[in-house]
Amino acid sequence: MAEALINSLTATSLFDLTGVVAVITGGGTGIGLMLASTLIANGANVYITGRRQDVLERITRIYNQAAAKTPGRGRLVALRGDVTQKSEAIRLADEIGKREPSGVTVLFNNAGILIGGVHPPTEATAKAFFESYFNGVTQDEFTQTYATNAMSNPAGGSNELGQTSHDNVEFPFEVPANKKGGSARDIGAVALALIANWFINGETVLVDGGTLLVHPSSW
Numbered sequence: 001m002a003e004a005l006i007n008s009l010t011a012t013s014l015f016d017l018t019g020v021v022a023v024i025t026g027g028g029t030g031i032g033l034m035l036a037s038t039l040i041a042n043g044a045n046v047y048i049t050g051r052r053q054d055v056l057e058r059i060t061r062i063y064n065q066a067a068a069k070t071p072g073r074g075r076l077v078a079l080r081g082d083v084t085q086k087s088e089a090i091r092l093a094d095e096i097g098k099r100e101p102s103g104v105t106v107l108f109n110n111a112g113i114l115i116g117g118v119h120p121p122t123e124a125t126a127k128a129f130f131e132s133y134f135n136g137v138t139q140d141e142f143t144q145t146y147a148t149n150a151m152s153n154p155a156g157g158s159n160e161l162g163q164t165s166h167d168n169v170e171f172p173f174e175v176p177a178n179k180k181g182g183s184a185r186d187i188g189a190v191a192l193a194l195i196a197n198w199f200i201n202g203e204t205v206l207v208d209g210g211t212l213l214v215h216p217s218s219w
């Protein structure tokens with residue numbers, strides 16, 4: 001009995017997402033792709049949405065080809081859709097509902113935009129942040145941003161797998177854990193814990209490398 005218990009508590013067993021169906025808005029890039037790649041690595045089937053069909057299709061092709069080489073991996077499914085449109089939310093829900101009659105296990109409302117050519121603050125002062133993030137955007141950009149999501153931070157570039165890279169980014173504030181910011185492993189580990197553990201509910205989990213500890217007003 002103890003052996004069976006121990007076997008059920010291995011990391012592979014705890015985080016086996018076979019049978020999990022996930023939907024990730026904005027899942028073709030950045031943090032959404034970090035989530036999507038972690039989930040398929042552990043057996044989930046993941047619908048990724050976004051406005052650019054070509055981006056979704058390229059990512060789906062690359063990751064599904066890689067996943068198909070190992071039994072037990074999940075798959076990505078690309079679905080174009082715009083989260084700012086109510087009609088699109090209904091259309092996507094209908095489309096996914098037809099393909100997944102047993103329902104969806106988890107939804108990540110991740111899609112977001114950073115527009116207006118915002119330049120990072122020149123120094124870590126309230127005045128510099130106000131100049132960049134408030135004065136730096138027009139009313140139209142401000143409205144569009146909040147029609148989509150909360151403000152996005154400059155995320156850096158992405159590599160050939162579409163994963164975000166912070167190699168050339170200088171953060172204008174201190175990130176205690178890591179000067180280069182978080183990775184797919186940091187985002188993926190949190191996602192696995194939240195999906196696998198059905199007793200965690202209503203929590204806000206900060207994946208900020210301890211930034212809040214040194215910049216208490218950053219949240």
Ligand SMILES: NC(=O)c1ccc[n+]([C@@H]2O[C@H](COP(=O)([O-])OP(=O)(O)OC[C@H]3O[C@@H](n4cnc5c(N)ncnc54)[C@H](OP(=O)(O)O)[C@@H]3O)[C@@H](O)[C@H]2O)c1
Binds near residue numbers: 031151153
């Ligand atoms: N990166 C950070 O440091 C950071 C920090 C705090 C919060 N966040 C939040 O985390 C989320 C992801 O950020 P990220 O850095 O990964 O950004 P990202 O790489 O720019 O990804 C954003 C994704 O959202 C999609 N999207 C944008 N507008 C959409 C719309 N109207 N309908 C459907 N999809 C849309 C984009 O695809 P299309 O352009 O093809 O539509 C893209 O795939 C955002 O909500 C952001 O606010 C990020």
